[in-house]
Amino acid sequence: MDTALLIEKSILVLLLFLVSLGAAAYMTYFERKLAAWIQDRVGPDRAGPFGILQPIADGVKMFLKEDFIPAKADKWLFIIGPGIAMFTALITSAVVPWGPKLHLFGRDIVLQVADINIGILYVFGVISIGVYGIMIGGWASNNKYSLYGAIRASSQMISYELAMGVSAITIVLLSGSLSLTTIVEGQSEVWNIFYQPVAFLIFFICALAELNRAPFDLPECESELVGGYHTEYSSMKLGLYLFAEYTSMFVSSAIMAILFFGGYNFPGMSHFSGNTLAVLGILAFASKIFIFIFVIMWIRWTIPRFRFDQLMHLGWKSLLPLSLINLLVTGLVIAYKNGWF
């Protein structure tokens, strides 16, 4: 490993870290604005012009609040919980290809931290670890609402991971690789959404459930569980939990854009080359991510929450069989095309 590569990757990691945190911060602002618009209100508009300094004010507030640990809580696990949540939310972005190759200072810079050949499995692995943050935090709080939130989160995540995985396997079947770069490059002509609309729908619903976003926000529902797993949390520990949710929303929007909407590919790509192509690709990818985030928020402020039995019914009795049928059909079609019959 040469030094230049090391520096390049470190800069990329640092940039990614800052971008994900910044995006998460401004997503809170955008979410509040959107909620306000949907409800015919104005939203935050006091901090700076149009309230664009609101996230900074919120962050300062979070830092200055009293940091409280309940007397009967398991102290270490209580502290570790939000850390795990934030950590897993941030490391998912390591395998995301953010754009075509950039040519700077006489070097080809790959806009991806690590092109491991099992990228999609890595994403699933990290997502499956993410539930520990919620579980440990919820259990360590020693509060019945938190415990309920933790239990709901774990059962919900396990249930929806299956359908999510199966619908992702159809994409793997289509592109013949587990590497996210190969999956994106395979979509330069036609995006996967046109081949796999059902898989996308299942994946999107499951992603909402994995993110604990409405209408699947049962682990943290305010009206029933008083905040769920983060009832006992305050100050920046609470901030980390909320931040982790927005960061993983950002990253999973990126993953959905990669798997189904061609990542950094955009129509009319062949007219550009070099750094122009790279910049345009990054912009296309960013706008896709933005649209996904917008839709996720739009859904939150439209659809009411599920009941828990409805959630389990949807996961196990509708989405899982549907995704299995979809996988079977995709496999058969691919086998037929390859002339195996």
Added chain:
Amino acid sequence: MSLQIISIILGSLTLASALMVVLSKHPVRSVIYLVITFFLITSMYIMMNAQFLAVVNMIVYAGAIMVLFLFVLMLLNLNKEVEPMATRGSQLAAFIAGGSLFLVLITALKDTLILGQSYRENHSQIGLVKELGNLLFSKYIVAFELTSILFIAAMVGAILLAKREKQIIE
């Protein structure tokens, strides 16, 4: 050389956290130590360039099975008073069973060590998806299919157990 140092550190950490699983008094803590152990094993797979196995280990063991473990443990009321005390007899039985399993494992591992060394020298791509898929669907196809039948049998059994209880209530 540095790889060797890293693997020695990882190995000792794995052993230490595995020991903590047994030694820690609180069940939830020992589950968390078990999760850490799985992570360290995952990192060892990565050291051996077996990325696929590493991630599958992370998804299946750390991500799914341990979550279920934690799930069950959280639902139990684990106070000091209700903790079941092991009698001297059962402690002795556990010691003998664990000890003999340990012996069997050591004798089994003694022979496989040499085989593993030769594999590592020949194929650097052994742990990657393509190699693994080719092996699973050619050389080990019978074992693979038998395992899947075993899993289906287990699933059917679980569903049957759940169903029968419901019918009794009705």
Added chain:
Amino acid sequence: MESLTNRKKVVSDKPMTLWEKIYLPAIISGMLTTLRHMFRKRKTIKYPEETREFAPVYRGQHVLKRDEQGRENCTACGLCAVACPAEAITMTSAERERGEEHLYREEKYAATYEINMLRCIFCGLCEEACPKEAIFLTDRLVPTYFERDNFTYGKDKLVESLDERIDITKRQHTGKRTQL
């Protein structure tokens, strides 16, 4: 029976069709509704800069009126105190002395007149009960204080001052007298 409006909806629990069971059309129509709301006019009034308009019949802080010659209208009959459901009004009456005709219109006047603003519910029944057109509720707000005793308003706060008359012509009249 014929319904008065056509808005009646017959409740039915017939099983859902497959189209309804998919739920997606319903979800999409709901999301279109929220999308339409995104572009509507905002209903927010940004308070310190903008204030909401008061209705002409707003019932705020009371005023004890004077007539055109600056004499107090109130004759301390006590009807307002009787009418008050919250029992917020107390008063003591006194007889008008010779030489005080320019101060009080009637021969009897209120020596003290107190309204406890913490008890008052601003119902306006005092205004309605008054036979002399003396007490009115205005569109002024009662300010807040930290102590309770500040809320008992005496004549010093209630009676309008001579040089700063309070216009009540737009207010709802009780209809007893058209003009003063």
